[in-house]
Amino acid sequence: MPAITRDLNVIARCGMQFRGEHMKKLSLTAAQAPFILHIVALPGQSQEELAGRLHLNPSNVARQLSQLENLGFITRCAKADDKRQLAVFPTNKAVQTAPLVREINALWHDYLTQEMAEEEKAALETLLEKVRKRAVIWDSGRKPG
Numbered sequence: 001m002p003a004i005t006r007d008l009n010v011i012a013r014c015g016m017q018f019r020g021e022h023m024k025k026l027s028l029t030a031a032q033a034p035f036i037l038h039i040v041a042l043p044g045q046s047q048e049e050l051a052g053r054l055h056l057n058p059s060n061v062a063r064q065l066s067q068l069e070n071l072g073f074i075t076r077c078a079k080a081d082d083k084r085q086l087a088v089f090p091t092n093k094a095v096q097t098a099p100l101v102r103e104i105n106a107l108w109h110d111y112l113t114q115e116m117a118e119e120e121k122a123a124l125e126t127l128l129e130k131v132r133k134r135a136v137i138w139d140s141g142r143k144p145g
Contacts, residue, residue, distance in 0.1 A: 004131075016030040017030075018107075018108050018111070019033060019104055019108060022107065023101070026097055026101070028071075028073075028097070031064065032064055032067065032073075034054055035054070035061075035064055035074075036068075036073060036090070036097055037098055037101055038054060039073075039074055039088050039089070039090045040095055043088075043089045043090055044079075046088070047065060047076070047086050048085065050065075055135075055136070072091055073090065073094040074089060074090055074094060075088075075091060076088050
């Protein structure tokens with residue numbers, strides 16, 4: 001495995017563990033946190049749209065949304081323009097939780113970059129943005145499901 005892939009995987013796994021420990025107090029898992037942020041930012045999007053934005057399999061999204069609905073973070077209802085699709089809305093609980101999720105994400109970011117100069121942080125962000133864009137190009141060429 002090339003070093004960049006290995007390093008990104010280790011960072012991602014450690015980040016999930018860090019966020020997971022901090023999210024417990026919010027009754028969320030690290031995997032559920034991005035859902036809260038995306039749903040609060042764009043209420044009423046369909047499950048399929050959310051899957052696309054998160055670059056996740058629609059069946060995994062449906063499973064996570066079911067859990068979030070059971071926990072009282074979201075509601076789902078048929079879209080007015082297409083009854084076959086479910087629109088996802090945040091509850092007040094999700095809206096109140098979103099800033100806390102952002103704080104936990106910021107803690108992880110600050111921890112990772114605490115020994116970096118501002119120029120190093122800027123360079124890292126630029127390079128990671130390029131890598132992310134390439135990954136999204138690949139993902140956009142796949143067939144759903």
